Amino acid sequence: MIPDEYFTRQIQLWGEATQQSLQSKKIVIIGAGGLGSTLAMALGTSGIGRVDMVDFDTVSLHNIHRQIAFTLDDEGKNKAKAVAALIQCKNPFVQTTAFEMPFEAFRELGNSYDLILDGTDNLPVRAEIDRYAKETGTPWVYASVEAFHGQVCFFEASDFSAMHISDHKPAGITAPIVMHIGSLQANFALRYLAGLPVDKDRLYYLHFNTEGELVTQKFGMPV
Numbered sequence: 226m227i228p229d230e231y232f233t234r235q236i237q238l239w240g241e242a243t244q245q246s247l248q249s250k251k252i253v254i255i256g257a258g259g260l261g262s263t264l265a266m267a268l269g270t271s272g273i274g275r276v277d278m279v280d281f282d283t284v285s286l287h288n289i290h291r292q293i294a295f296t297l298d299d300e301g302k303n304k305a306k307a308v309a310a311l312i313q314c315k316n317p318f319v320q321t322t323a324f325e326m327p328f329e330a331f332r333e334l335g336n337s338y339d340l341i342l343d344g345t346d347n348l349p350v351r352a353e354i355d356r357y358a359k360e361t362g363t364p365w366v367y368a369s370v371e372a373f374h375g376q377v378c379f380f381e382a383s384d385f386s387a388m389h390i391s392d393h394k395p396a397g398i399t400a401p402i403v404m405h406i407g408s409l410q411a412n413f414a415l416r417y418l419a420g421l422p423v424d425k426d427r428l429y430y431l432h433f434n435t436e437g438e439l440v441t442q443k444f445g446m447p448v
Contacts, residue, residue, distance in 0.1 A: 261344025263407025
């Protein structure tokens with residue numbers, strides 16, 4: 226198998242030089258649940274040279290309906306390890322490491338990346354990711370989901386502290402919105418890594434109105 230065959234459709238989109246440039250890029254996905262497994266499925270087969278996963282949690286039965294990287298056979302396995310193994314099986318041109326640990330321990334390892342992707346499910350950890358990103362000079366892509374709505378922001382200069390930080394737990398989540406928001410995150414990431422324009426430091430809020438129409442609102446984040 227050769228890369229030109231595997232990545233044919235992307236090479237048709239932006240050429241061999243851009244595709245080859247992705248091979249030198251390194252990303253880390255913090256959290257390997259709903260958003261994280263969607264991100265891994267989308268980006269782990271895109272040609273990015275290194276895709277690392279961080280998660281201390283194990284797969285539970287109630288995760289599987291919306292966390293698309295997992296099957297019933299994965300119940301009880303560490304999420305980061307299961308996702309890393311899957312993308313390694315799908316793409317022979319990617320390197321990946323699973324870090325079975327909380328983010329607080331991972332940040333002490335001193336690894337460097339071109340982009341950080343948030344696949345977590347609580348605001349305090351996202352605030353820690355923002356501090357880590359600022360300390361290391363690394364942009365990151367935030368996302369969250371609940372019920373039928375979600376939000377995404379590519380953070381570069383703006384500060385996550387502008388968000389209301391609480392330990393809010395979502396009342397419920399539909400599977401499609403997780404994949405939709407994760408896909409939007411992945412598109413931001415891939416465009417950025419491929420050197421294409423990206424709208425940064427702007428919060429995208431997506432929701433269905435009472436008529437069932439998908440509405441996207443955009444809010445500038447303070448810098």
